[in-house]
Amino acid sequence: MGNKASADIGEKLEELDLRGLKAAIKEKLATGVPPDDIKKSLSKKMAEIGKKYVDGEIYLPRALIASEIFEEVLEEFDLPEGGLGKVAIGVVGPQIHEVGKNMVAAWLRSAGFEVLDLGILVPPERFIEVVREGKADILAMSARLSPAIYAMSWVLRGLEKEGLRKNVKVIIGGTAVSKEIAKEMGADSYASDFMKAVDECRKLIGKEGG
Amino acid sequence: MNSRDLVRQVFEGEEPKKPPFLFESEQKDVEYKLGDIMVVHAWVPNWGTFMAEGGPFAREELDRFEWSEKLDIDEYKWPEPDEVVQNTLERIDMKKYAEDRFVIFEVLGPTEQCEFFCMPPPPISFPPGITYPSLSRHHFDFSTLREIRPEKARALYDRISGYILELAKAGAEINYVDAIRVADDLCSHVGPNYSREFIETDYLRWHREFARAAERKGKYSKLHTDGNLLVGGLIEKLADIYDAIHPLDFMPKPTLADSLRWIDSIVEARALAEETVFFTGIPIEIMFREEVSPDQIREIVRRLLSKHGKRRLVLSDTHRPYPGRSFTEAGAMLKVRAVKEEVREHGQ
Numbered sequence: 281m282g283n284k285a286s287a288d289i290g291e292k293l294e295e296l297d298l299r300g301l302k303a304a305i306k307e308k309l310a311t312g313v314p315p316d317d318i319k320k321s322l323s324k325k326m327a328e329i330g331k332k333y334v335d336g337e338i339y340l341p342r343a344l345i346a347s348e349i350f351e352e353v354l355e356e357f358d359l360p361e362g363g364l365g366k367v368a369i370g371v372v373g374p375q376i377h378e379v380g381k382n383m384v385a386a387w388l389r390s391a392g393f394e395v396l397d398l399g400i401l402v403p404p405e406r407f408i409e410v411v412r413e414g415k416a417d418i419l420a421m422s423a424r425l426s427p428a429i430y431a432m433s434w435v436l437r438g439l440e441k442e443g444l445r446k447n448v449k450v451i452i453g454g455t456a457v458s459k460e461i462a463k464e465m466g467a468d469s470y471a472s473d474f475m476k477a478v479d480e481c482r483k484l485i486g487k488e489g490g
Numbered sequence: 491m492n493s494r495d496l497v498r499q500v501f502e503g504e505e506p507k508k509p510p511f512l513f514e515s516e517q518k519d520v521e522y523k524l525g526d527i528m529v530v531h532a533w534v535p536n537w538g539t540f541m542a543e544g545g546p547f548a549r550e551e552l553d554r555f556e557w558s559e560k561l562d563i564d565e566y567k568w569p570e571p572d573e574v575v576q577n578t579l580e581r582i583d584m585k586k587y588a589e590d591r592f593v594i595f596e597v598l599g600p601t602e603q604c605e606f607f608c609m610p611p612p613p614i615s616f617p618p619g620i621t622y623p624s625l626s627r628h629h630f631d632f633s634t635l636r637e638i639r640p641e642k643a644r645a646l647y648d649r650i651s652g653y654i655l656e657l658a659k660a661g662a663e664i665n666y667v668d669a670i671r672v673a674d675d676l677c678s679h680v681g682p683n684y685s686r687e688f689i690e691t692d693y694l695r696w697h698r699e700f701a702r703a704a705e706r707k708g709k710y711s712k713l714h715t716d717g718n719l720l721v722g723g724l725i726e727k728l729a730d731i732y733d734a735i736h737p738l739d740f741m742p743k744p745t746l747a748d749s750l751r752w753i754d755s756i757v758e759a760r761a762l763a764e765e766t767v768f769f770t771g772i773p774i775e776i777m778f779r780e781e782v783s784p785d786q787i788r789e790i791v792r793r794l795l796s797k798h799g800k801r802r803l804v805l806s807d808t809h810r811p812y813p814g815r816s817f818t819e820a821g822a823m824l825k826v827r828a829v830k831e832e833v834r835e836h837g838q
């Protein structure tokens with residue numbers, strides 16, 4: 281896709297113009313632009329938006345809306361996913377706060393990961409199950425309240441017990457946890473925001489700097 | 491000197507013999523027994539149900555854009571402000587605690603209240619009686635409305651702020667109330683959840699009004715807001731408005747090492763808000779973690795007292811215990827005692 285076409289799609293995403301973006305994508309696809317190129321343009325803009333958020337140039341609401349727009353067009357136009365590795369992500373234990381998890385999932389998808397979103401209220405057993413079934417290279421567990429630390433530790437112990445720990449990398453995030461506690465519970469990584477989650481997942485599969 | 495006088499001493503900037511305690515709890519008898527301060531929850535009763543049932547402006551299946559367009563805040567049957575004040579006040583009776591305790595009258599701020607108005611129903615039913623906000627979750631729909639249709643968001647914010655102001659004024663009229671607290675989350679640990687423009691034009695403008703309502707009646711003003719206020723110079727702006735800030739919850743602190751780093755950040759924040767009373771120092775996360783011992787809690791308090799000092803400090807939990815948990819649990823009680831022992835020894 282040429283620069284102008286690419287910029288067009290990126291601009292619509294940054295302007296949070298859902299309808300304009302959908303119209304632009306429809307038009308590009310009709311003129312034969314490969315879906316992969318459209319995904320690349322969107323991904324590039326998502327990385328820029330994420331950086332602006334981290335740098336304090338934009339705030340949570342804009343980043344949140346952009347992530348939802350990205351997810352919506354990815355699904356509606358069946359744009360290609362994956363390539364980097366598979367991440368199973370969910371809010372662990374009896375917790376229902378999902379905004380952070382959803383944003384991490386969107387940025388992971390934009391970075392090229394295939395994401396299996398397990399949702400909220402995910403029983404610890406479910407995380408182990410997806411590893412057993414070979415559905416994840418990385419488990420990403422999110423928690424807002426500290427009681428979930430026990431559920432996260434339970435997952436890690438369960439993986440060890442079943443001999444599955446070597447098959448998967450584990451990253452944790454959310455307001456209840458820290459780098460220190462990730463180390464304490466034996467997780468491989470911790471991320472304090474969605475951009476760091478992408479960087480850390482890249483490192484976990486040995487593809488940093490992408 | 492009774493508890494009320496001790497806390498007043500702290501607000502007046504005098505060095506107390508020991509810092510006062512606030513162990514905030516849903517169990518008011520426990521709060522009274524453990525601390526020097528009592529918090530009265532003056533949340534609008536009818537609006538409390540939004541946490542368990544979803545708010546009147548929940549967007550349901552609509553995407554954010556359709557919802558923002560269709561939203562009409564006049565569709566809600568807004569009560570008369572007097573009625574709201576009366577309904578709220580008639581449920582409050584803290585007189586029995588007020589004789590010797592410093593009493594804080596808490597209103598829920600407009601930012602959180604707006605999010606609750608827009609909140610979807612929870613995906614699960616809560617057990618009866620549990621409507622604690624930590625169990626509810628909003629999707630920042632108000633914050634996104636502020637981006638998509640700022641004029642509608644501002645109309646909603648102004649409307650709700652008007653009620654909160656009336657409640658704050660009414661609270662300040664109560665003789666036994668010593669301070670007005672506004673609970674209004676603004677940040678996550680990463681930084682602000684709202685745009686700078688919103689903070690400058692709406693949030694700070696109304697919070698100045700709330701603080702003035704307290705001040706006019708000779709009461710202290712206090713803000714409770716989560717997250718990292720060190721980002722974007724927020725703490726200086728809020729310290730200009732309020733007499734006290736709670737809980738200075740700048741980062742996650744589930745371990746001893748995290749908590750000690752957190753204490754250092756509080757000490758740094760002191761330089762940015764020299765005259766402000768800090769309600770902080772006891773991370774609720776670790777009061778209920780078995781892996782953290784009472785001695786380790788003492789270490790956290792020791793670091794705060796030695797590096798920060800006792801001036802303009804109320805030793806306070808960062809949040810109430812999680813639903814179903816209580817300071818009366820054996821493990822938590824040992825930690826409460828450890829905090830008190832450390833304070834006693836520090837004062838000797």
